[in-house]
Amino acid sequence: MGVRRAGRPSSPYRGEAMEIPDQERVRREKLERLRAAGRDPFLQHGYPRTHSARELEKHAEALLGQQAAVCGRLQARRGHGKAIFADLVDESGRIQVYARLDDLGEEQFAAFDDLDLGDIIGARGEVFRTRTGELTVRVSEFALLAKALRPLPEKFHGLHDPEIRYRQRYLDLIAQPQVREVFRARAALIQAFRSYLCERGFLEVETPILQPLYGGAAARPFTTHHNALDMNLYLRIAPELYLKRLLVGGFERVFEIGRMFRNEGIDTRHNPEFTMIEVYQAYTDANGMMELVEGLVGAACQALHGSLKFTYRGNQIDVTPPWRRVPLLEAIRAASGLDFATIPDAATARQAVAERNLDIGNTAALGLWEIADKVFDRYVQPALVQPTFVTDYPVAISPLAKRKPDNPELTARFEPFLGGEEIGNAFSELNDPDEQRARFEQQVRARQEGDLEAHPMDEDYITALEYGMPPAGGLGLGIDRLTMVLTDQPNLREVILFPLLRPLSE
């Protein structure tokens, strides 16, 4: 249905009066009459508002009998012949206004009666309470500030069509006020992160989004082109390598909040552009990052819920530290019986998977750690509802992480899980330039063998490491996923204002 119904935002209907839907034709005609009478609403430049809905309610007792000027969108109307009740909705809430023929006179009352649902108006008058006790502005003067030429979604059932909700998010926000709360929560979460870090001496920085060479994660990039320099550039898949250059430069605590771009599929947990926070702290390590995650998520949870407990998908979740810690291979072994510490290669792993009838699809084309990853996704991750750090990732899939002193096959890396969702990635940063080069070379070989997401060689980064980077812990958290979990939304699209959709074909 969307093709026609939602696909009309660009059609102006010029000279096609016969094709304009009924309700829009009526509104257009009203606008033409206003313009002809020299009262074009779109010539208004503002309105001297004195109170928002919330302010009006807050100062209700002092305002009774006083004048107030309010603004908002006309979202409901109850006519009574020579009087009209209407609901104005502004960002803070709803305001009832009451227009009477006696107060406005014939002409102004007729003009008020001519308003359509969706119109944006300003109104001024005396504040009073109706006999049912509702705070109301008795209109003595009003102005149409913008004409709504299209009818709004229906007031009672709201807007359900997910396609229109995402394509025309403004309609979603108008029709479903609770959707605004999700995005307020998102902003509060980011604010909580920012405050938490700034209070602890972290510096917020901005590093390039357009990068001559991408890196810092395993993902395929978007490519673009700079005309003047005639060079290809990549949209960043992660800010990691730039932030660590800042550690080399002498900043000891830095963070960046920003958009990342990964050229991958779209589903309930992935959007091609998403928001991540990355934090780097010198002279600490993965353990320090675990405490930081506990602190950050705790601060966000407090900001959103006033508590360290919340509900996601029907599960009570408690983020009180310390969070459970479990090594990756141990978690896999406990859940599946497979011990990847003793499995030498992919063929052995495939055989073990088959023997145990593990349901992870076709493993024929997968490498050893890809098989481990699948077993983890299928048998471990869904159970990680309470906050958990999965630790000790194999060095083969952690090209930027420092090895564990007691087991060089593993790294001091962890991923935090919450509500069964992976919400980030962190480790002790590899700062040995020679080993970093060897790791990159290994990635380059993987790329040559067909791994499109292997990390490219970054000589410039290695040069930076050669000047000396202090030992450090680094952390990335997915803002979208965290918001999804902390606001108990079922889908990443619910926390992204304008998720990517296919364009409508004409």
Next chain:
RNA sequence: GAGCCGUUAGCUCAGGCGGUAGAGCAUCGGACUUUUAAUCCGAGGGUCGUGGGUUCGAGUCCCACACGGCUCACCA
């Protein structure tokens, strides 16, 4: 990429076995000067996602396509 489901009035939704499309809100006209999903009376509004096919006849059955949703796959 695969499977399943969806697409009917501005919005939310009904439409057995194929017989020419309905409701509520919204809109238009009328009544009503403290209502609040206001109420009451009356009316208009549809290329049933697009294109083919089967049929005397298709919203309904079949095929293809588009967009979306869910699940899986891919992927942090």
